[in-house]
Amino acid sequence: MAVHGDMLAGGPIDLVVRGAAVFTAVAGAPTLASGGIAVSDGRIVAVGTDAELAGLAARAGRVIDADGAILMPGLINAHCHAACTQHRGLVENLSLEPWLQAVWEVEQHYVTPETTYLGALIGLSELLLSGVTTVMDMFWLCEPTAEAAVDLGIRISTGSWFFDGPGMCGIRPEEWIGRAEAFFERYDGHELVIPGTFPHASYTVGPDNLKAAFALAERHDGRFSTHAAETRAEQRIITERYGASVIRHMERTGLLSERTVLAHCVHLDDGEIDLLAKSGTTVAHNPVSNLKLGSGVARIPDLVAAGVTVALGTDSCISGNDIDMWLSMRLAALLPKGVHEDPTLIRPAEVVAMATRNGAAALGLGDRLGTLEAGKIADFILVSSRAAHAVPIYDLATHLVYAAGKGDVTDVFVAGRQVVKDRRITTIDLAPRLDAMRELGAKIATRTPL
Ligand SMILES: [Zn+2]
Structure with missing residues (x-):
């Protein structure tokens, strides 16, 4: 397991995601069939198999069982x-x-x-x-x-x-x-x-x-x-x-x-x-x-x-x-x-x-974003594999590029904060904004001044 700092020695763990097919996007790195990450203070502190993460999960503030979803960088x-x-x-x-x-x-x-x-x-x-x-x-x-x-x-x-x-x-x-x-x-x-x-x-x-x-x-x-x-x-x-x-x-x-x-x-x-x-x-x-x-x-x-x-x-x-x-x-x-x-x-x-x-x-942030690695900022997503177009999956990258789509994204985290949960944004109420955009669109369509 790849870990960062002394987190295994007893530091606080905010979140563990486990039970995922892990695609780290690290060049040449193998995918994990059933594993996840541990997050502390917005950073990834460990990437590993479910067995390797078990100790961290036991003392984590929150544990998400990914149920076979693909875990990958945002x-x-x-x-x-x-x-x-x-x-x-x-x-x-x-x-x-x-x-x-x-x-x-x-x-x-x-x-x-x-x-x-x-x-x-x-x-x-x-x-x-x-x-x-x-x-x-x-x-x-x-x-x-x-x-x-x-x-x-x-x-x-x-x-x-x-x-x-x-x-x-x-x-x-x-x-x-x-x-x-x-x-x-x-x-x-x-x-x-x-x-x-x-x-x-x-x-x-x-x-x-x-x-x-x-x-x-x-x-x-x-x-x-x-x-x-x-x-x-x-x-x-x-x-x-x-x-x-x-x-x-x-x-x-x-x-x-x-x-x-x-x-x-x-x-x-x-x-x-x-x-x-x-x-x-x-x-x-x-x-x-x-x-x-x-x-x-x-x-x-x-x-x-x-x-x-x-x-x-x-x-x-x-x-x-x-x-x-x-x-x-x-x-x-x-x-x-x-x-x-x-x-x-x-x-x-x-x-x-x-x-x-x-x-x-x-963005000049290659050392902080873009892959799932211990020490990086915890920007990551879960991509559902419970879909007719997602079975079987022989190669994660092949599936992500040729079969997966935006509708498969269920959960999104930015710096460890969950901003999309079960395909819904958690941070704002989107519905009234959509109504406001429909009204604006009606004005634009008829060239009605604002
Ligand atoms: Zn442009």
């Missing part, structure tokens, strides 16, 4: 816009550039601090219920989104958007830096909020503001994330404007680094993949959004072969239309096989790693 969504729920299904059948114009046209009338909080609360609830315990999220207003995350008890990496044109909510381009500074100060050292800077993209933010956003992230040791190389049109625009392709332009601007997470990276040449690999930049792969907007299919096997860390995301539910990491996992596994006519590409365990420990690495 999923980490490396690219999302949770507050977009209010516009789910509103703008359809367009490619990225006209789609963005249509989305912004509506957002300028309906994005307020109040609607952002409501949208984020619902979007983040959707994520929690599907087993996501950490999300990297960007939106016009990061403050209400962070407040919704704290109220729900989900871990979030977010921070100020940057945008050179007129922003939603009347935010002027010169205001972003001050907003970003204030966000870093407000959430410095926060348990659930990991601050960063989140400029929209290099086609909407000029080099000076991109550099300013990156410098802020560096100064506060935060993350830096932006959209990049999502479409062929973006590559053409940036090449015409700056005389270099998107990733080369970012490299010249000084934005590629180990703190950088680039969403999409669909259209890359070999030289750009080398630049990402050499700089330690992470790619957040969003296969659902890339397919729905007709953007293309990212070169994930080439990125992996080059040594680039690939994490997984959902993007927003306007380009989704749900925010389902299980669908992202399945498509991440299936697309390379179909596109390259090669079923050996991208193994299930690699895909689960993208959705767990690679996501933790993207």
Whole structure:
């Protein structure tokens, strides 16, 4: 059994989960047929078989018998816009550039601090219920989104958007830096909020503001994330404007680094993949959004072969239309096989790693999140195996990627706190928020002013 510190010597044990099929997401580690974890003060203190955990269970404050469910790390969504729920299904059948114009046209009338909080609360609830315990999220207003995350008890990496044109909510381009500074100060050292800077993209933010956003992230040791190389049109625009392709332009601007997470990276040449690999930049792969907007299919096997860390995301539910990491996992596994006519590409365990420990690495938290290991933060989920599509299970990773889904997630814990119990959120009353969103949706549908 893997244990941490002197917990076996008699320290308090808050919780033991036992009787689970344990998938630790540790590279190369075997799965446990019937085992679990022990949790103390929000940390995992032991991972082992039921027999190994028996002594800890005997003195634990709470014992959960998992009844054969799969115990695994919480999923980490490396690219999302949770507050977009209010516009789910509103703008359809367009490619990225006209789609963005249509989305912004509506957002300028309906994005307020109040609607952002409501949208984020619902979007983040959707994520929690599907087993996501950490999300990297960007939106016009990061403050209400962070407040919704704290109220729900989900871990979030977010921070100020940057945008050179007129922003939603009347935010002027010169205001972003001050907003970003204030966000870093407000959430410095926060348990659930990991601050960063989140400029929209290099086609909407000029080099000076991109550099300013990156410098802020560096100064506060935060993350830096932006959209990049999502479409062929973006590559053409940036090449015409700056005389270099998107990733080369970012490299010249000084934005590629180990703190950088680039969403999409669909259209890359070999030289750009080398630049990402050499700089330690992470790619957040969003296969659902890339397919729905007709953007293309990212070169994930080439990125992996080059040594680039690939994490997984959902993007927003306007380009989704749900925010389902299980669908992202399945498509991440299936697309390379179909596109390259090669079923050996991208193994299930690699895909689960993208959705767990690679996501933790993207956030700079690989030593604290992303796997079930003694000493790590106790972010974990239970995935039911009492279902017609879940018997038998010969290989846990194969089952998780190709057969399991968001409806199988029954219980979710963030830092040892149970935030979903028996498929229901424990931290807020979701029902009245859903009613409020239906009312908001009715106004948006008829373009009734708020
Ligand atoms: Zn996005």
